[in-house]
Amino acid sequence: MQVLDKTVSQLTIPTPFAVGDTHIYVIKGDTLTLVDAGVKTKEAWEALQFQLKEIGYHPNDIEQIILTHHHPDHIGLIEQFPRVQELIGHKHVDVWLKRDEMFFQHYKEFYKAYFISCGVPETFYPLLEQLPKLLHFAGEGALTQTIDEGDLLPGHPDWQVIETKGHAQTHLSFYRQHDHIFIGGDHLLHHISPNPIIEPPYEEEMERARPLLQYRRNLTKCLALGIQTVLPGHGIIFSDVEDVIMKRFQKQEARAEKVLQILRGNELTPFQVCQQLFPRKYEKQLDLTLSETIGQLDYLESEGAIQKNVKNGIDFYAQT
Template identity: 60%
Template sequence: MKVINKDISQITIPTPFAVGDTHVYLLKGDKLSLVDAGVKTKEAWEALTSQLKQLNYSPNDIEQIILTHHHPDHIGLIEEFPRVKSIVGHRYINPFLIRDEGFIDNYIEFFKTCFHVNGVPESFQSEMEKERKAFDYFGRGELTEFIDQGQNLPGHEDWSVIETKGHAQSHLSFLREQDGMFIGGDHLLQHISPNPLIEPPYEGQNDRSKSLLQFRSNLIKCKEASIRTVLPGHGPVFSNVDEVVEHQLSRQEQRADKVYQYLKKESASPYQICKQLFPKQYEKQIGLTMSETIGQLDYLENEGLIEKDLVNGQYVYETK
């Protein structure tokens, strides 16, 4: 637990995921709000309640929950606060909270189809069904208010909402311009590079969003904003925003160049490229590694350096 200033405190919560601990933030204003809600485990709840107690609060004192995005380490405990009447976030979070079965079925089916067309062997298809179990870590509930770019946080009118899609299509961050405080969720991290995850099209969309391109654009947006201090979802609080953004962009470009150099030698499917990029990780983390690979291919294609062709129902990429 860390008191950031008189109206913001950071609470650190364990997760069962490789990313490690996650941070949530207690925000004082016209309402007492919790920004994000950890993962749905006993250990997370014990850590959260213990640190609230150190701050002289209890779960009964929380009036509102504000969500940066829909991932399970950020929305897991939303139903544990008896006085919460307001849960706010991007509208794309809602299907995950209400456990819309049709949405979940389509979500799983999208990845099965996506992986097939990108060359992933059938032996990995069962991994997609395991994704249903990830929903066990999600809290159940429903957003009471949708927020988006250009609005202010309810109960905290000095905080503005900034769209930061990329890591998730539901991702929002929050900036207080008067002192440059930035609650960044998983968009802006100092110690690791967030993985811009591919997701199915949402209602009203025909195609999946190109998450890595969104992520890059929104990183640059952060350079142009008046951010002085980043309060992240993982890792240390930091202030060297320009340096971190440049490092993230450079690291991504280096990985894209590795893909480009490989394709200069031979054409390949995304799965074949994934194995080259992540030889030790791809079998155990096929979803994450394929998201990263497809993102790099989206980037190179957008730069006009490569093109793809559909061969026997599967994509093959080559340089132009």
């Protein structure tokens, strides 16, 4: 637990995931708000109650919860606060909180088609059944209000909402202009780049988003904000924001260069590129390594360096 100033405190909550601890922020204003809600485990709930008590609060005191994105390690404990009136986030968080059957069906079908088009061998298809297991760690509920780019946080008009899609299609960050503090969820982390996770199109959208391109755009947007302190969802609080952002660009572009080398003189499926890019990791972490690969392919395609040819329903990439 860290008291950061008169209105903001950070609670640090364990998760059973490789990412490690996740941070929740308590904001005091016209209402008492939690930004994010950890993961749904007994250990997380105990840690949250204990740290709330350290700053003089009880779960009954929390009046609203605002979510940075829909991932289980950020929405787990939303059901635990009896006096919460408002549950707030990006509009597309709702299908996840509501366990919308139609959306999950659509999600599964999308992922199956995505695996096929990426040339993923059938031995990996059981991975498609893993989504329900992860939801076990996520809270259930329904948004009472939605927010998006340009809005002010309900009850905290000194905080403005910055859309930061990329890691998730629901990702929002919150910026307090007068002291340049940025609650960044998983968009800006000091030690790692967030994975550009592939998601199916939502509602009115015709095709999937290109998350790595969104992430790059939103890094540029954040560079222009003049952020001085990042309160992240994981890892240390930091102020070398420009350095971190420049490092993210450099690392990503270096990896794209590697993909370009892999494609030199070859025409390969995303799965084949993924195997060469992550030879030791792809089998155990196909979902994350494949979304990273697709991100780089989207980027190189947008730069005009490679092109896609579809043969029998499978995507092949080659240099232009």
